Amino acid sequence: MTNSPIKVTGSRLWQSLMDLAKVGATPLGGNCRLALTDEDKAGRDLVISWFRDEGMSIRIDQIGNIFARREGRQTDLAPVMCGSHIDTQPTGGRFDGNYGVLAGLEVIRTLNEHKIETDHPIDVAIWTNEEGSRFVPVMMGSGVFSNTLTLEEALSAQDKAGISVRDELKRIGYAGTETVGGYDVKAYFEAHIEQGPVLDTENLPVGVVSGALGLYWYDVIVTGQECHAGPSPMSYRRDALKTSSQLINRILTIADSRQPDGRVTVGELDMHPNSRNVVPGRVKFSVDLRHSDKAELDKMHDEFTALLQAEKKEGIEIELKVVQKMPPTHFNKDCINRVRDAVNALKLPHIEMISGAGHDAVYLSRTIPTAMIFVPCIGGISHNEIEDARPDELEAGAHVLLNAMLAEAGSTL
Known part of the structure; x- marks a missing residue:
């Protein structure tokens, strides 16, 4: 690596983000570029054209992950990789995922501009269906790459119209032939907007991310009996909503004593028959528990299930379904040090932090040494059309990505 930090061209990075x-x-x-739609295809085509303009080779695997490679001096060495995704939520923003991919492109442009060679090849990845808005499960491409999901499970997934991932990959021309995860990667770095308020509130341009919260996702189904609201005295009712409301109030306190990393959310609520003058007979609601420490997360799970047990009563049934479990993620210490060294060399104010959201890096860290770089999003707003970021802070994060990857890949001017 050179003695002083190399820097990207922020205005060029910003223009790429705006063009995409x-x-x-x-x-x-x-933005609305749901996975494997015509809009997703157009976005993929555009970014691949930019990769090819920089002399990069393109490979596409069987789940549609895209890998653009800049060769190193030693082609037999494992690549250093960065990347993210370009699919979006239905009402998504311009930076979620897109920033990580285009910051990687800006790394390549800067290396070419400065005629810097690296010992290891450098790959920039675009992962398929990170958002999970159209097809479930989320983080599909990186999940198959890391052997967390099977290829068949992913290809067989269907959207609400019954259209499969397999068929849509073929339709848009991104059903690749390369084996998924069929090669070694030396290290993976992902730059991303924080999607929360900490960096923006603290007026800091960069976060060094050491891992991600573990989570439990549940569905709770409370069943009583619907009946006419007028003729049914309160003492005779088997009101599923009353029980659910009492439960939810208690569940939402589980994380209060487990700050700053404890999280609890009830995000979905479905009531049947959902009629003004009928006592609800069934209520279904979701629960999302998160923590950075597995032991604390397990305690939160135990406390939650104890609340359900304590609320059971005659005439009311409570059913619990575990939808997803993900242990806390701890990124690779050496990769974190690469990010930390780059931040310090660039003299950027920063904090070290845990990601509250899932990212492709979470799955990839199971098989590849991994670290992440966060930059602020204005107001902490993400998964929203008004999602926004400041050009200078996006540039700062890309500076960090470039120098961390150079240190990992080995470079000379």
Whole structure:
């Protein structure tokens, strides 16, 4: 690596983000590029054209992950990789995922501009269906790459119209032939907007990310009996909503004593028959528990299930379904040190932090040494058309990505 940090061209990075944002643009300034739609294809085609302009070779695997490679001096060495995704939420923003991919492109442009050679090849990845908005499960491409999901499970997934991932990959021309995860990677770095308020509130341009919260996702189904609201005295009712409301109030306190990393959310609520003058007979609600420490997460799970048990009563049934479990993620210490060294060399104010959201890096860290770099999003707003970021802070994060990857890949001017 050179003695002083190399820097990217921030205005060029910003222009790339704005050009990609035109694909699937929404009226309020956001993006809608659901996975494997025509808009996703157009976004993929555009970014691949930029990779090819920089002399990179393109490979596509069987789940549609895209890998653009800049060769190193020693082609037999494992690549150093960065990347993210370009699929979006239905009312998504211009930066979620897109920033990590285009910051990687800006790394390549800067290396070419400065005629810097690296010992290891450098790969920039675009992972298929990170968002999970159209096809479930989320983080599909990186999940198959890391052997967390099977290829068949992913290809067989269907959207609400019954259309499969397999068929849509073929339709848009991204059903690749390369074996998924069929090669070694030396290290993976992912730059991303924080999607939360900490960096923006603290007025810091960069976060050094050491891992991600573990989570439990549940569905709770409370069943009583619907009946006419007028003729049914309160003492005779088997009111599923009353029980659910009492439960939810208690569940939402589980994380209060487990700050700053404890999280609890009830995000979905479905009531049957959902009629003004009928006592609800069934209520279904979701619960999301998160923590950075596995022991604390397990305690939260135990406390939650004890609340359900304590609320059971005659005439009311409570059913619990575990939807997803993900242990806390701890990124690779050496990769974190690469990020930390780059931040310090660039003299950027920063904090070290845990990711509250899932990212492709979480799955990839199971098989590849991994670290992440966060930059602020204004107001902490993400998964929203008004999602926004400051050009200078996006540039700062890309500076960090470039220098961390150079240190890992080995370079000379």
